[in-house]
Amino acid sequence: MSDALAHRGPDDRGAYVDAYASLGFLRLSIIDPSPLGHQPMAAADGDVQLVFNGEIYNYRELRLDLAARGHSFRSGSDTEVLLAAYLEWGQACVTKLRGMWAFAIWDRRAQRLFCSVDRFGIKPFYYSRAGSRLVFASEPKAFRASGTPIAPDLEVVRDYLAFAAVDQTSRTFFEGIERLPGAHSLVFDHHGLSVSRYWDVPRDGHRPAEPVAAVREAFLESISLHLRSDVPVGTCLSGGIDSSAVACTVGHLLRTSEDATAVGPRQRTFTAYFSRAGFDERPFARAVVEAAGCEPHWVTFDDETFVDDLPAIIFAQDEPFASTSMVAQWYVMKAAGEAGLKVMLDGQGGDEIFAGYLTSYGPYFADLLLHGRLGRLLREASAIDRLHGLGARRSVRAVVRSLAPERFTRGVQAYESAGDRLLGERLRGTAPRYESRSGEGSHLRRQLIDLLTRTQLPELLRYEDRNSMAHSIEARVPMLDHPLVELALSLSGDDLIENGVTKNVLRRALSDLLPTSVASRVDKLGFVTPLDHWFSSPGLSQFAREVFNSPATRNGGLVNADECLRLLDEVTRGTSRAFALWRALNLALWADVFLRETQRV
Numbered sequence: 001m002s003d004a005l006a007h008r009g010p011d012d013r014g015a016y017v018d019a020y021a022s023l024g025f026l027r028l029s030i031i032d033p034s035p036l037g038h039q040p041m042a043a044a045d046g047d048v049q050l051v052f053n054g055e056i057y058n059y060r061e062l063r064l065d066l067a068a069r070g071h072s073f074r075s076g077s078d079t080e081v082l083l084a085a086y087l088e089w090g091q092a093c094v095t096k097l098r099g100m101w102a103f104a105i106w107d108r109r110a111q112r113l114f115c116s117v118d119r120f121g122i123k124p125f126y127y128s129r130a131g132s133r134l135v136f137a138s139e140p141k142a143f144r145a146s147g148t149p150i151a152p153d154l155e156v157v158r159d160y161l162a163f164a165a166v167d168q169t170s171r172t173f174f175e176g177i178e179r180l181p182g183a184h185s186l187v188f189d190h191h192g193l194s195v196s197r198y199w200d201v202p203r204d205g206h207r208p209a210e211p212v213a214a215v216r217e218a219f220l221e222s223i224s225l226h227l228r229s230d231v232p233v234g235t236c237l238s239g240g241i242d243s244s245a246v247a248c249t250v251g252h253l254l255r256t257s258e259d260a261t262a263v264g265p266r267q268r269t270f271t272a273y274f275s276r277a278g279f280d281e282r283p284f285a286r287a288v289v290e291a292a293g294c295e296p297h298w299v300t301f302d303d304e305t306f307v308d309d310l311p312a313i314i315f316a317q318d319e320p321f322a323s324t325s326m327v328a329q330w331y332v333m334k335a336a337g338e339a340g341l342k343v344m345l346d347g348q349g350g351d352e353i354f355a356g357y358l359t360s361y362g363p364y365f366a367d368l369l370l371h372g373r374l375g376r377l378l379r380e381a382s383a384i385d386r387l388h389g390l391g392a393r394r395s396v397r398a399v400v401r402s403l404a405p406e407r408f409t410r411g412v413q414a415y416e417s418a419g420d421r422l423l424g425e426r427l428r429g430t431a432p433r434y435e436s437r438s439g440e441g442s443h444l445r446r447q448l449i450d451l452l453t454r455t456q457l458p459e460l461l462r463y464e465d466r467n468s469m470a471h472s473i474e475a476r477v478p479m480l481d482h483p484l485v486e487l488a489l490s491l492s493g494d495d496l497i498e499n500g501v502t503k504n505v506l507r508r509a510l511s512d513l514l515p516t517s518v519a520s521r522v523d524k525l526g527f528v529t530p531l532d533h534w535f536s537s538p539g540l541s542q543f544a545r546e547v548f549n550s551p552a553t554r555n556g557g558l559v560n561a562d563e564c565l566r567l568l569d570e571v572t573r574g575t576s577r578a579f580a581l582w583r584a585l586n587l588a589l590w591a592d593v594f595l596r597e598t599q600r601v
Contacts, residue, residue: 001024001137001142001143001145001146002015002024002025002026002142003145004137004139004141004142004144004145005026005137005138005139005141005142006026007316007469007470007471007472008026008028008053008138008139008469008472009025009026009027009028009472010026010028010472011027011028011029011033012026012027012029012035012038012039013025013026013027014027014038014039014040015040016040016042016049016106018108020108020111021049021106021108021113023040023049023051023104023106024051025039025040025051027039028342028469028472028474029230029231029342030055030229030230030231030342030343030474031055031059031076031077031078031079031228031229031230032075032076032077032230033230033231034075034076036074036075036076036077036080037075037077037079037080039051039052039079041079041080041083043083043087046108047107047108047109048083048086048087048105048106048107048108048109049105049106049108050079050082050083050086050103050104050105051103051104052079052082052101052102052103052104053101053102053103053123053138054099054100054101054102054103054118054122054123055078055099055100055101055228055474055476056078056081056082056097056098056099056101057098057099057225057226057228057481058097058098058099058225059077059078059081059082059099059228060228062081062085062096062097063081063084066081066084066085066088069088071084071087071088078099082097082101082103083105085097086105086114091114091185091187094116094185094198094199095198095199097118098225098481098482098483099118100118100120100122100123100476100477100480101116101117101118101123102115102116102117102118102123102124102125102138102180103115103116104125104136110189111189111190112187112188112189113134113186113187113188113189114185114186114187115127115136115180115185115186115187115188116180116184116185116186116198117180117181117182117183117184117185118182118183119182119183119199119480119482119485120182120183120349120452120453120457120461120480120482120485121179121180121181121182121183121458121461122182122461122464122465122477122480123138123465124138124139124179124462124465125138125179125180125186126138126139126140126143126172126177126178126179126180127177127178127180127186128143128146128148128176128177128178129188129193130148130176134188134193135148138469139318139466140172140173140174140177140318140319141315141318141594143174143177148176148177149175149176150174150594150595151174151175151176151595152173152174152175152558152591152595153171153172153173153174153175153176154175154426154427154430155171155430155431156169156171156172156173157173157427157558157587158423158427158430158432159432160173160320160322160583160587161419161422161423161427161558161559161580161583161584161587162419162420162423162432163419163432164322164323164419164579164583166319166320166321166322166459166462167179167319167458167459167462168454168455168458168459169454172319173318173319173320173590174319174594180195181453181458182453182458183197183198183199183200184196184197184198185198199482201449201452201485201486201489202486202489202490203440203441205486205487205489205490206490207490207491207492207495208487208490211491211495211505212505212508212509213509214487215484215487215488215491215505215506215509216509216510218481218483218484218487219245219249219478219484219506219509219510220249220252220253221481221483222478222479222481222483222484223246223249223250223253223345223478224253224257224259224260225478225481226345226476226478226481227250227253227259227260227261227262227263227345228262229262229343230262231262231342231343232262232263232264232268232340232341232342232343233262233263233341233343233344233345233476234263234267234268234269234270234336234339234341234343234344234345235247235250235267235268235269235270235294235344235345235346236269236270236329236332236336236344236345236346236347236475237269237270237271237285237288237289237294237296238271238272238281238285238347239271239281239282239283239284239285239288239518240281240284240347240518240521241347241350241356241503241506241507241514241518241519241521242347242348242349242350242351242356242479243346243347244284244285244288244347244514244515244518245347245350245506245510245513245514246345246346246347246478246479247267247269247288247289247292247294247345248288248291248292248510248513248514248515249510249513250263250267250292250345251267251291251292251293251294251513252292252513254267254293262343266293266294266295267292267293267294267295268294268295268296268297268336268339268341269285269288269289269292269294269295269296269297270297270299270332270335270336270339270344271285271296271297271298271299271332272299272300272328272329272331272332273285273298273299273300274300274529274530275300276530276533278530279529279530282298283517284515284517284518284521287515287517287518288514288515288518290515291513291514291515297335297336297339299328299331299332299334299335300331301331302539303534303537303539303540304539306324306327306529306534306540307539307540307543309330310589311589311593312470313327313330314586314589314590314593315593316330316466316467316470317462317463317466317467318466318594319462319590320583320586320587320590321459321463321586322459322579322583323531323579323582324529324531324534324582325529326460326463326467327529328529329463329464329467330467330470332467333467333468333470333471333473333475334471336471336473337471337472337473341473342472342473342474343473343474343475343476344468344473344474344475344476345475345476345477345478346464346475346476346477347477347479348457348460348461348464348475348477348479348480349452349457349477349479349480349485350479350503350506351451351456351503352448352451352452352456352457353448353452353479353480353484353485353488353489354488354496354502354503354505354506355444355448355493355496355497355502355503356502356503357451357456357502358388358390358502359398359401359447360444360447360448360496360497360502361380361384361390361395361398361497362397362398362399362400362401362402362447363402363442363443363444363446363447364380364443364444364493364496364497365377365380365381365395365398365399365402366399366402366403366443367442367443367444367493368380368493369399370443376494379499380497380499380500381395382500383499383500383501384500385500386500387500387501387522388500388522402443402447403443419580419583421560421563421567422559422560422563422564422567422580422581422583422584423559423560424556424557424558424559424560424561425557425560426556426557426558427557427558442492442493444493444496445489448489449489452485461477464477488505491505500522501522502522507519507520531578531579531582532571532574532577532578534578535568535571535572535578535581535582536571536572536574541568541572544564544568544581544585545565545568547585547588547589548561548564548565548568548584548585548588549561549565550588550592552588552591552592552596553588553591553592556588556591556592556595558587558588558591559584559587559588564581564584564585564588567580567581567584568581
């Protein structure tokens with residue numbers, strides 16, 4: 001299992017085995033790279049063993065607290081601080097932590113395994129139970145070496161193909177292998193297996209008197225903490241508000257404080273671009289590079305390179321992905337690794353906590369309507385129409401979608417995306433699954449929490465983790481520092497959206513740091529790829545045709561190969577979009593890599 005995850009930790013490896021537990025660890029050395037940070041790490045008596053992936057950003061503060069309580073330390077690592085925190089506070093130690101983590105602690109005295117992931121599941125933890133046996137790992141591919149049966153979860157596969165649902169529950173694409181959700185801990189002992197939540201977004205978050213000043217202070221503090229590292233740190237830069245905010249704040253700290261020494265003399269940024277019109281964010285990224293004094297690295301690739309690398313990308317991801325936008329991130333991380341970086345900052349989470357998606361207009365309008373604020377509603381609808389061409393009909397539709405049950409909205413999505421027509425024989429008898437949306441607070445707050453915990457962010461964090469770790473890089477996401485998240489979710493819709501502009505409070509908080517062209521930007525790209533164009537080119541089109549015509553795809557029963565070929569012709573002619581077609585192609589390739597391969601292992 002450790003061999004299967006060697007890419008996650010090329011710097012060191014270790015193992016612990018006794019009569020009841022076996023722990024393996026691969027280390028990517030970030031804090032105190034010396035041998036004193038070796039894992040598994042044991043308590044002084046050897047009865048408590050820890051394996052830990054991630055970073056505890058407040059480890060220095062916790063170390064002082066624990067030292068005052070009588071604990072001594074041999075290393076400068078956050079791992080040793082985490083171990084001491086468990087010895088001091090037991091399972092409640094997770095409430096003291098500020099960072100990202102997935103860890104397992106074997107307490108031999110109690111014959112108890114205690115595992116936990118951070119509040120948002122930034123770092124992954126997968127597990128499978130068979131009777132009295134529990135197997136866990138950072139990536140599902142490791143289970144192939146554990147003797148765990150590998151088979152597809154057909155309900156999960158169906159929801160992915162029909163309406164692009166990914167990572168929305170604890171279930172994975174592999175039957176019997178589950179994901180421990182963010183803010184949860186797991187205990188396995190002679191009483192059995194239990195999973196419990198240790199944190200939730202506060203229900204009654206107190207809105208600060210000065211939201212702009214509070215957001216600025218919290219954001220700068222988060223960036224400072226996320227720059228704690230004993231190895232160089234770089235930045236992913238897309239040209240959008242979130243990554244630009246990170247890069248510009250790092251540049252500000254380089255000029256004004258000693259908190260950014262890990263960055264080096266100049267911040268190194270990595271930007272994916274495509275020369276095709278509508279997919280090139282270099283003008284915005286260049287403005288950030290100039291404002292923050294960065295050393296830029298520009299990364300691009302074409303459909304032929306993408307086809308060549310696709311098997312490796314699918315293998316790295318473990319499970320299918322909903323769109324090719326995350327592939328650009330793969331090449332960014334690859335370039336960062338080749339440049340010698342081990343840590344990269346990214347702007348993930350900003351859209352979810354500051355209402356950055358266009359879909360946030362609907363619930364915001366619903367809140368204004370239900371509170372009788374018709375004047376504000378009309379002004380905002382007019383402004384949004386002016387900026388985005390939303391129009392009255394689409395505005396009404398957005399409100400209806402925010403109020404409608406998920407069963408309805410997903411049915412519409414499946415119909416519009418043509419996903420249902422691509423279902424193979426094995427999937428046609430499965431019923432779609434629906435989850436309940438968060439039920440407290442305003443409609444906008446509920447939507448943001450839903451995006452943060454279920455419908456959007458878990459998927460993006462999985463992509464981030466696999467893309468970075470495939471190249472032995474640790475990705476850090478300062479937007480998901482939990483005090484900043486709690487602050488953002490205490491704000492009103494008026495703080496977040498004003499004059500049709502999303503993320504209003506963040507733009508205002510960093511207005512002196514961001515270039516004007518970025519701070520005032522209202523379009524949204526991110527790391528997008530020209531997928532429709534690629535499917536119209538010979539490389540990807542011919543590759544897809546070969547996959548759908550292959551015996552493995554036709555006999556696998558997961559996708560309807562003939563319908564996929566018909567949709568491919570439509571996409572090539574420009575009469576259909578490629579989103580559903582991509583999911584079918586990804587699913588067919590995933591099945592070939594993981595399902596057929598595991599049968600031979």
